Amino acid sequence: MSERPLLLLVGIGYEPHRGYLLRSIAQTTDVWLLDHEPVTWEAPYVIGGTAVDIRDGAALLAAAEDVARSRHVDGVLCWDELKMANTARVAQRLGLPGVSPDVIDRCRDKHRTRTLLAAAGVPQPRSILVGSPAAAGEAADRIGYPVVLKPRALGASMGVTLVGRPDELPAAYDHTRAQHVDQARYYDAGVLVEQYADGPEYSVDSAVVDGVVTPLFLARKTSGFPPYFEEVGHVVAGADPLLADPELRRHLAMAHEALGFDSGMTHIELRRTPTGWSVIEVNCRLGGDLIPFLGLEATGVDAGQIAAAVACGRTPRLTGDPDRAVAAVRFFYPDTAIVVGEVRIDKSMLPPGTVLAAPLAEPGTEVAPPPVGHVWGRYAMVVVRGTSIGECQARLATAAAAVSLRPR
Template identity: 35%
Template sequence: MTEARPTVVLLYQRVSLPWIFEGAARAGVDVVLVPRPDEEVRADRLPPAVVEVLPLDVEGDPAGALDALRKRHEARPFHGVATLYDPLVPFVAEAAELLGLPGIGRDTALGAQDKRVMRERLSAAALNVPRFARVDGPDPEPGLAAAGDLDFPVVVKPAHGFSSLGVTRADTPEALRGTVAEVRRVCAAKLGVADAALVVEEYLDGPEFAVESLVSGGRVRILSIGYKGEPEGPYFEESVYRAPAVLPAAVRDAVVREVTAAHAALGIADGPTHTELRLRGGTKPYLLEMGARIGGSGVSHYVASHVSGVDLAAEALRIAVGGAPAGGYGEGLAEPVGAAANYIVPCGGHGRISAVHGLDALRDDPRVDHVVQMLFPGDEVRPYPDFTGYPAFVISRHGSTAEAEEFHALLERAIRIDYAEEATA
C-alpha cells in the first residue's frame, strides 16, 4: 500500500534555507528529511512539507544509509530521492536505481559530479573544454608532467570538489607542484580523502555566469542566465550573482546552445541543473561544471523563479517523484519577467570573527527577501584554498539587473567582517 501523497526523501538539506521545502508544499509532495549531521532538526520546528526526519550518515556509512533507505521503502514506500548537496548526487542516483525510482542513473551522476569525466564527455561531444590534465592516484608525477604541456596560468581543482574548496590558480610550472600538494592537503582535511583526484586546466579569462535549467524528457528549458563576476584568482571566492545577465544576443544564444548540448553530452534528461561557465574573451562559452541539482542549496530556485516565473523547486520535486512539470515548458531560454540577485558576503580575511557589520539593517529593506547568515562572531574562518563557507547571503528582487548592480555596490560599502587580533607571545 502506497502513501496517499507523493513522498520524496530529501538528503542533507539545511532547514534554514526554505525554498525547497516551500516548493514541496506547493507541489503537494511530502518530504522525508535526512538532515545534515551538523544540524539539529527539532520536531516542533519542521519546515513546510516535512512529515518525517530520518537520520542517516550518508557520507560516513553510505552502504548503511542505502540499506536503511531500502528498509524504509519496503515498510512504507516513497516515490523519489533528491538532494541539493552536490557531493551526494551519485549516492542519490544509486539509491534511485536500487529502489527502482526515478533518477538520472549512476553513470550520468558520475559525469555530473566528477570534473574529469565531465570534461572528457564534453570534449567527446565537441563542446568547448579548456585543455586539461588529470592528477590521479598517490603519485602526482604523471599528472604534473602532462600538465606541464598546458598553457599557463592553470587552475587546480578537486575532481569531486564543491563551491570554492581548493580551487587555486598556479601561474607557472614551478608553482604547480606546490599548488597540487596544497590542494590535496585541503581535500584530506575537508573531505577526508588522501591523494584526492584533481583536474589541472588552462585558466579561462573572461566573466563567469550561472545558468539555471529544468529538463524533462530531454527537453531543456533554460530559466535564467546570471552574472557571477570575473574572479581572477588565486582562490576564486564568489561574491555576486545577478540575473538576468546583460549579454549581446549572439553571445546569449551561444550560451543557450552550449548548455543545451552539454545536457545531451552528459545524459541529463530529467530534473534541475545548475551550470557555471566562463565566456573566454567575453564571447565563447566554456563550461566549468554542470550540477544535476538545484544550485546554492536552493538559492538558484529563488533567482530562477523571479527571473522566469517558473517554480523551479516545485517542478523539480514533481519530476523527482516521477511526475511531469505542471507548466509544460518548452525548450530554449525563458523570457525574463523580473530580476533577482544574491550578494555573497566575502570573508575578506581569515581568523576568528569578532563582528559582522551591516546585515541587521538589511532585514527591513524592501528589496531584500532573505538575509541568510551562516558565519557568526566566534566562528573560525580558515584561509583559502580551504573553504570555511560563506558568511552570508543577501537575496533580493529588483526592477532590473542595473538596479541590482547598484544595490550590490551599496552592500560592498555597508557590510564588513572584523577579525580578532591574534595574541602575540
C-alpha cells in the same frame, strides 16, 4: 495517482542556503526527510523524518526502504553533490525516476566529464589529468600558461587555482592536491591541469525530462580572491538575452547527451570566451549559493518545485515571468582569519529592494578568506532585487555598509 506525491528528501544542508527549497517544495509535495539529525525546524514542512547517516549508502537505502514499506513513495531528491550517488542508488532500488549512479559519477569525476565531453565535441578547455607536481609542470608547458589547477572530485570552486607562471605551479599544485572533504573520492591522479578559459563566467540551471533539456535561468557569477575562484556573488536577470542564445542551448543539450543525463536537475558552469562558449563543469544537482532563490525572485520559475516534480515523475511547470525582475546575492568574507563575536545588520541602512540580509556565522565561529576559508569563510549574505543588473549592483554596494563583523 495521488494529488500530492510523496518525496524522500536526502539531506537539507545549511538552512540559510537551502531551507527555502524545502519551504517551496512543501507547498506542492509531501516530504519525508532523511537526514543526519531528527527533524527540528523542518517540522512544519515535512510529514515525517528518519535520522540516518546519509553518508552511509547502505544505511540510507535501508531507511528509504523502511519508509517505502508503509507508504507509496513517488520520488527521491537530493541537492548535496556528495550524497547524489547514494540518492541515485535509492532511486534505482525503489524503481523511482532519476539517473543511474554511473551517470552521477560521470559528472562527479571531472576527468570522466572532460573525456566524455571531448568525445562528443562539446567546447571546453583542454584538460590533462596528473598525479604529481612534475606531471603538472609538463602538462602546463604543453597547454601553455596561464593554466587552471582543479581537484578531480570536488565542487563549488574549492581548490581551483589560476597559475600564471611556472614558478607558481608547485605551491598551487600542493594547495589544490591538499583539498578534500568527507565522502569525496580520493584519486592517486587527482588534479586536472586545464587551459584557462578567458571570459565572464555564467551558470545555467536546467530541468531534464525524458532527455529534453529546458534551461530555467542563467546566473552571472562574480569571483574573488585571485588566484582562487571563490564565488562571492551571483546575479540572475529574468529577461537575460544570453539564456536564449542558440549556441548556448545547443552546447547544453550536447553536454547532457554526452553524459547520458536524461532525468533530473543540473547546474552547468560556462565561460564565454572570445571564440565562444566553453563548458567549465557539469553538476548533477540544483545550483548552490541561493541561485535557485535568485531564479525564483527574478523569473518566477520555482526550481525547487520543478526538481520535486521531476523526481516524482510528474509534469513540472517550467515557465515563469521572464520580464519579472533582476535578483542578486553578495556573500561577505573577513579580510583575515577571525573568531566571530557578533555579526550585525543595521536594517535601517539596507536599500530599497532588499529581499534578505542574514548572518551566516555564529558567535565563536572562526571564519577566514581563501585559501584557508571557503564557503564556510562567509559571515553574512544579502539578496536584493531591482529592475536592472546595474541597479542590483548599486543596491548591494549600499547594503555592504549595513553589515558589520565584530571580533570576539
